[in-house]
Amino acid sequence: MASCEDTQKSKIKNTGSSSSNTITKVKDSSENKINSSKKKKDKLFLHDEPMLVQEKLIPFLTEYGKKNTENKIRISTRFGDIDIVLYNDTPLHRANMILLIKEGYFNGTFFHRVANGFVIQGGNSDNKxxxxKRNNIGSYLIPSEFEAGHRHTRGAFSAAKYAEQNVSKASSPFEFFIVQSERGAHHLDNDHTVYGKVIKGMDVVDEIAKQPIGEGEWPLINIPITVEILK
Structure with missing residues (x-):
C-alpha cells in the first residue's frame, strides 16, 4: 500500500471508501446515536457558505492557530480512546485539526479504512x-509541512492527501491516519505530513486494525468516532 488517500471524490455514494467498487456494510447502532446526539452541537451545519477558501487559507489558519493553542486531542470509539498530541512545528495542520474539532466535523465520521499491519484511517463516512459538512467548511488543501522532519513511526498521526493532480503533496483537511505497523511506514515520509503522535491508546489502534474488512478496506461493521480537545 503506497499511500493514504482522501476519499472525498470516490464514486461510492457521497464520501465512500478508497475503492470505486460497491461495499456492503453493516450499520452499527451506535452510529445513529452519535449522529443524533451531536447534530445540534455541530456548528458547521449553521454556515450558509464555505468557511474557508484556498486563497485565504494560510493567513486564516496562522491567525487561528495563534488564538487556539490547544495541542492534545482524544478520539473516542467503542473500542476505547486514543489520545494524541499535535505538533506545534506543523502549525497549519494543528490549527486545521483544532478548527474542525471545534466545529464538530468529526463527530459521526468513521475509521473507514483498516489495513492491519499498516494504518487505520479516519475522518470520512458514507453519511450525507x-x-x-465538507461542503460547508470549504474545498481546500493544506500545504505540506515536511520541513518539521517528523517520520512515519508506529503511532504517527498523519494527513491523508488527494492522489490526483497533487504534485505539491498537499494534505486533505478532513482525513487522517495512524501508523499501526511496528516497523513504521517510512515509504510515506515526505509524501504525507506527520503532525502528531499517539501518546495513549495504541492498544485501541491495534484492536481496530484487527476488525474484519470488505472491499476497499472498509470495516464490515462501521467504527464511528467522536473527537474532542483535551487541552
Missing part, C-alpha cells in the same frame, strides 16, 4: 451529513 459528512458531505454536507
Amino acid at each position: 451529513d459528512t458531505s454536507i
Whole structure:
C-alpha cells in the first residue's frame, strides 16, 4: 500500500471508501446515536457558505492557530480512546485539526479504512451529513509541512492527501491516519505530513486494525468516532 488517500471524490455514494467498487456494510447502532446526539452541537451545519477558501487559507489558519493553542486531542470509539498530541512545528495542520474539532466535523465520521499491519484511517463516512459538512467548511488543501522532519513511526498521526493532480503533496483537511505497523511506514515520509503522535491508546489502534474488512478496506461493521480537545 503506497499511500493514504482522501476519499472525498470516490464514486461510492457521497464520501465512500478508497475503492470505486460497491461495499456492503453493516450499520452499527451506535452510529445513529452519535449522529443524533451531536447534530445540534455541530456548528458547521449553521454556515450558509464555505468557511474557508484556498486563497485565504494560510493567513486564516496562522491567525487561528495563534488564538487556539490547544495541542492534545482524544478520539473516542467503542473500542476505547486514543489520545494524541499535535505538533506545534506543523502549525497549519494543528490549527486545521483544532478548527474542525471545534466545529464538530468529526463527530459521526468513521475509521473507514483498516489495513492491519499498516494504518487505520479516519475522518470520512458514507453519511450525507459528512458531505454536507465538507461542503460547508470549504474545498481546500493544506500545504505540506515536511520541513518539521517528523517520520512515519508506529503511532504517527498523519494527513491523508488527494492522489490526483497533487504534485505539491498537499494534505486533505478532513482525513487522517495512524501508523499501526511496528516497523513504521517510512515509504510515506515526505509524501504525507506527520503532525502528531499517539501518546495513549495504541492498544485501541491495534484492536481496530484487527476488525474484519470488505472491499476497499472498509470495516464490515462501521467504527464511528467522536473527537474532542483535551487541552
